[in-house]
Amino acid sequence: MKPKIIFWFLFVCVISPPLCAQQNQKLDSLLQIYENHSDNQAKADLINEIIQIELYSNPVHVKNRIDEYISLCKKINYKKGEGQAYYRKAGYYRYKGVLDSALHFYQKSRQIYEPLNNIGGVLNANVESALVYTEQNKLDFAYERLNHNIDLYENRDSLANGNKGFKFIGTTYHVLANAYLEQGMYNLALKNELKALKLYELTENELYTADALNTLGCIEGELKNYQNAYTYLKEASESYEKHNDVANQVVSLINLGSVYFDMGDYDKAAQYQKEGIEAVKKTNHKPREAVLWSGLGNTYEKLNKLTEAIECQKKAIELNSELGFTNDILSPYSSIGNLYAQINDFEKSKYFLDKVIEQAESNNLIKDASLGYQRRSVLFSKMKQYDLALNDYKKFKAFKDSMFNTSKSRQIEELRAIYDTEKKEQQIALQEQEITVLEQEASISALQKLLMALGLLLSLLGFYALRQKMKRNKLEKEKVDAELEFKKKELTTHALNLARKNETLENLKLKAQELKEKENTSTGYNQLIRSINFDLQDDNNWENFSRYFEEVHKDFNSNVKTKYPSVTSNELRLLALLKMNLSSKEIANILNISPEGIKKARYRLRKKLDLTTEDSLQDLVLTL
Structure with a gap:
């Protein structure tokens, strides 16, 4: 199991100041001032600062502190503080893993902030709600909260507060990137995180910029662009170190360790993980310490240091148990179960893997359940309990197939989302050009009337009109070019969707044939295979593609027929796809x-077009 990459930490940092050793040192003095302070707004702000420090170091005790904060704000009628107090309570439940309660209190916080026109409070509550929905895999609700923030930002000029409260709107795109990461839509995640980075840079706050760089490093790591990942993460780490932000420097070390783990450089991975463990002791941030110990355990396993690996996983389990993080504990449970199997301690191995499977299935955590069944299947095989091993392997395969299908669906969704985004952007660009043309025409008309009123020379009027016509023609050309580029994108997207659909149908057909051979009856499978064949051979798909193609490459078919009359309809299809520069696959x-x-078809086509071995078929097609 690879070490965990950290995304969620970023959203704590952008909403509240980063936790550091100095804040821990201040805690005792703040508590003393608070106890001797009269009940007023200043006292409420004091307890809020105390809660920020204790939320990570003492999450059990801090609940009473938050309830005290709420009571104080109600007593002195401090509405803004009450909204912040509910926000803190929601954060407490979120990090305890009680997500429905977290959503309830984020909603209460938002309901207090909205009448106050506190845009910053509304944005933060929506961001955190979106994060909880993402953890619950309720992504439609997450996108709804984030899009609400984006709508507020895009219509900010019409709000009573104007631009006030939108300084850190980059956080919304930051969280949107995280939601796409959770779905495995890395290109969309990258696009939104780059936008977040741009907005953060406008704030001139280097720590926020470092947060975006850190997430960009994580995305590039998932895309296996390891050099880019290292560059982003190293820059983020150096920025955190420069500002003495130890808490977030720890996270950049976690992610650097994970990147080197993925690259197979386990010594380097262990180096960063050990540095992170030393640094995290300064912050007393137990969730991150648990991640570091588990990650180091995974690295030691790869280095065949099994005893050290087991001790690391035990420390991770101890910390997660202390914090009550029931879901996060599954990763070290699974790892230690696998480690005990390797040293033939079957009883302990089964104990931990049983716990993983039971909890993962009850919480619909498919990845953890899949890995648990896979590892327990190996364990049963080593115990020579082959029936149980086979049963677990079948369940593992079922989960794996489910994840594969989900992954494929998400890839299609990502392609569609990218297409819709580009289409929308293209439409906006076309509208802007049309507005420019209209403005030019209106300007010309007004100027012509003015020239006539002033009785300017006809030659001067003619010269000016000619210049304006040239400008208008230029704008019209730009509009036509933009439309053509848009149609090219539509054509490419349609072709790729058609290729993916046929590939998926062909795989489904092979699977149906395989199942047919295994089952006694074949009637249903034959009907399914005939349906797939019909869809694969459906000419409507090609007709739709041809219509798009002709809009982009006008008269291509007629030119080919004129120049090479012997070309068949199938060869004409091949030429059209070669014109698009698509791969053979x-x-x-x-x-x-x-x-x-395809190779044979290209060979026959070359002969028909009288091409020698030195001639390029692709070059010829591009000239047609």
Whole structure:
């Protein structure tokens, strides 16, 4: 199991000041001042600062402190403080893993902030609610909260507060990137995090910029662009160190360790993880310490230091148990169960893997359940309990297939979302150009009337009109070019969707044939295979593609027919796809033939077009 990459820490930091050793040193003096302070707004702000420090170091005790904060704010009618107090209570429940309670108190916080026109409070409550929905895999609700923030930002000029409260709107895009990360939509995550980085840079706050850099490093790591990941994470770490932000420097060390783990450089991974463990002791941030110990345990396992690995996982389990983090404890449980199996301590191994499977299934944590069944299947095999091993392996395969199908669906959703975004952006660009043209026309009309009123020379009027016409023609050309570029994107997206659809149908067909051979009856499978064949051979798909193609490459088919009258309709299809510069695999999927069939088709086409071995078929097609 790879070490955990940390995303969630960032959202704590952008809403409240980063936890550091100096704050811990201040705690005793703050408590003393608070106890001797009269009940007023200043006292409420004091307890809020105390809660910020204790939330991570003493999460059990801090609940009473938050309730005290709420009571004080109600007593002195301090509405803003009451909204912040509910926000803190929601944060407490969120980090305890009681997510429904967290959502309830984020909503209460938002309901107090809205009548106060406290935009910052509303934005923060929406951001944190979105994070909870993401943890619950209720992504539609998460996007709803985040899009509400974006709508407020885009219409900020119409609000009573104007731009007030939007300084850190980058956080919304930051969390949106995290939601896409959770779905495995890394390109959309990258796009939104880059926007967050741009907005953070406008604040001239280096710590917020470092947060975005840290997440960009995580995204690039998931995309396996390890050099980019290292560059972003190293820059973030150096920025945190510069500002003595030890808490977030710890997280950058966690992520650097994870990147080196993925690269297979386990010695370097262990180095960063050990540095993180030393640093985290200054902050007393137990959740991050648990992640570090578990990550180091995974690294030691790769280095075949099994005894050290077990001790690391035990420390992670102890910390998560102390914090009551029931879901986060599954990773070290699974790892230690696997480690005990490797040293043939089957009883302890089964104990931990049983716990993983039971809790993961009850909380619908598919990844953890899948890994638990896989590892327990290996364990049963080592125990020579082959029936149980086979049963667990089947369950592992079922979960794995489910995750694979989910991953494929998300890839299609990401492609569609990117297409919709680009389409919207293109439409906006076209509208802006149309407005510019209209403004130019209005300007020309007004100027012509003025020239006539003033009786300027006809030659001067003609010269000016000619210049304006040239400008208008230039704008019209830009508009046509933009429309053509948009159609090219539509054509490419349609072709890729067609290729992916045919590939998926072909895989489904092979699976149906495989199942048919295993089952006694074949009637249902034959019907399914015929339906798939019908859809694979459906000419409507090609007709839709041809319509898009002709809009982009006008007269291509007629030019080919004129120059090469012997070309067949199938060869014309191949030429069209070559014109788009698609790969042989993509062309094979679209035409529903094998890659070897594509090679033969290209060879026959070269002969028909009288091309020698030195001539390039691709170059010829591009000139048609």
